[in-house]
Amino acid sequence: MTTVAQTALRAAPITDTSSQFAADVIAGLTAKPKRLPPKYFYDLAGSALFERITQLPEYYPTRCELALLRENAPAIASLFPPTCVLVEFGAGSSKKARILLGAAATVEAYVPVDISGDFLQQDAAQLRRDFPRLAVYPIVADFTQGFGIPAPIAKLPPVGFFPGSTIGNFEPHEAARFLRHAGDTLGERALLVIGVDLIKDPAILCPAYNDAEGVTAKFNLNLLARINRELSANFDLAAFEHHACYNRIHNRIEMHLASLKRQKVRVNGKTIGFRLGETIHTENSYKYTIEGFKALAQGAGWSSLSVWSDGRFSVHAIQRMEVR
């Protein structure tokens, strides 16, 4: 005898209304203009595609930041408290944190925070093998939302680490809010080491988001594949095209997915219409000047201690100002 629930399930496509993902996707696809939050790029497939992006000849930010961290690791580590915990926002792979962990013997614990759980756990296991003295506490969370430092290490002074210029994905007012939030999480006089991509010639910027191999296009389109997988949608990826361009007014790279025809897509039980050429705005990547970022940080309660830059990318050490 089949239960009502089983019948209902069989009848209607499985609609996952609960998850924040579903809510954000429907909100974004029914907005004018259509948009989707870039944090949803990073499912397992998306995280793997992003790792490939960081190897591309056109995508300079990762190489520049790795070189800056390697060259200046002793100077950066010298700013760390005698014993501390390194808290990384949006960790992804710990490739960059390893440079600081290798240079700063004072780091007793590492807390990588990332929305992509599978990737994080894999990486943490390897880290434990490579750094046997280090306590590793991966936290699967959206780092823009609150998260607590695990109790066993909560007494250690925290050092924040936010590499990759992921700060660029926030609208400037959101970036300021994130920095204030991070300050509340890390506490007074805390140190934050943050990577910030710099404003430069679009002839360098645009290829970094339109690579010849088409990996960034796959990364962008994977968002539709994820919605198909997780929200029983029927996006035809071949009916959408990756677009990335530099917006000089806002000093940002914009990524979009353009509809190549007039079409209807079912998403989580809803029908979404697309006009020919209509786009889904999937990411902004803001670029800053060094002084521009210092001013943003200052406004959010952080004073600049040091900056290391190669003219294309910058790594900042900022300190949480005492709240009067």
Ligand code: AVJ
């Ligand atoms: C990881 C957010 C810094 O904006 O450059 C790479 C993501 N998007 N190629 C960036 C990204 C397209 C990247 N961040």
